Amino acid sequence: MYDGLNRMNPIGVPTRNVTVVTRGGRHAATVGAGGVGARSYAAPVSIGVYVAVFIVALVASTVQSSTGFGQGLIAAPLFRLLHPDLLPVPIVVTGLLIAVLVARQNTQLRDVRAIAPAVGGRFVGIGIALVLLATLSERGLSLLVGVIVLSFVLLRVSNVRLPQSTATLAGAGAASGVGGTVAALGGAPMALLYVQHAEARDFRGPLAAYTLIGSSLTILALLLAGRFDLEALKLIGMLLPPIGCGMVLSRWATPVIDRGYLRPLVLVLSGCSAVVLILSEIFV
Secondary structure (H helix, E strand, O other): OOOOOEEEOOOOOEEEEEEEEEOOEEEEEEEEOOEEEEOOOOOOOOHHHHHHHHHHHHHHHHHHHHHOOOHHHHHHHHHHHHOHHHOOHHHHHHHHHHHHHHHHHHOOHHHHHHOHHHHHHHHHHHHHHHHHHHHOOHHHHHHHHHHHHHHHHHHHHOOOOOOOOHHHHHHHHHHHHHHHHHHOOOHHHHHHHHOOOOOHHHHHHHHHHHHHHHHHHHHHHHHHOOOOOHHHHHHHHHHHHHHHHHHHHHHHHHHHHOOOOHHHHHHHHHHHHHHHHHHHHHHO
16 A cells, blocks of 8 residues: 655655555555665564564574674565564664674784775675666565575586686675665675685685675665664664674584584575575565
8 A cells, every 4th residue: 555745865766655554564665766665663563573583683693793694694584574674774784783793803904905896896786776776676676686696506506616806706796785785685695705715714704894894885875765764773773682692692603613514504594595585575
């Protein structure tokens, strides 16, 4: 159900104030450059939904704190089913907080230099994402991101080994920019490229640096698209307790992952996330 008047958002793309009735309740929203996004109020979160969100965020933040990536891959598809207003702003902001901690512990200057081409590609990907947000439906965007991530997974499973070069880093960064801005799934392309060439201890530094820079750019793009509001800030606060618990649990999870479980973890998380995202948009 939609009603409202056309207006211009901060980046000059026509939008419309609407009221949307979804499976999560009644939401005030805008349609346009940012797709459909909560603007003034959202349905209350039930105790059952919050418990489910807490568990998902706890697991996601534990993985992210242990490896340098993974929060969006685990949480984004499930949050879309549990409470869609948690996407994209709250999950991107909390992912940035985790990235700050992981980068502080693991990232060195050489890691920042190594990911420079990917950061450049991220700029391109964010620009593409803003155009897509203004032209495609939310469902179409989510399906596109799911297909991109699943394609990366299938390439990895088929033993196609991509070299870690300026071109492949830039391409992965561009794909990451699209996925991160549209559906909070920015980690998969970079992780799937890096996991071919690095062990867990060498994986965390570059991925944490990239997540830190990339999430900052995505947040800036979302600000320009008018996606930040009071409800988004409240939902960020709702995610902070499980995020903090996950950071603590990562002290015990990190040694386990370092025993050789990084590659299967990357493939499983990326593949399952893409499949769940695609199926949820087709059947839910």
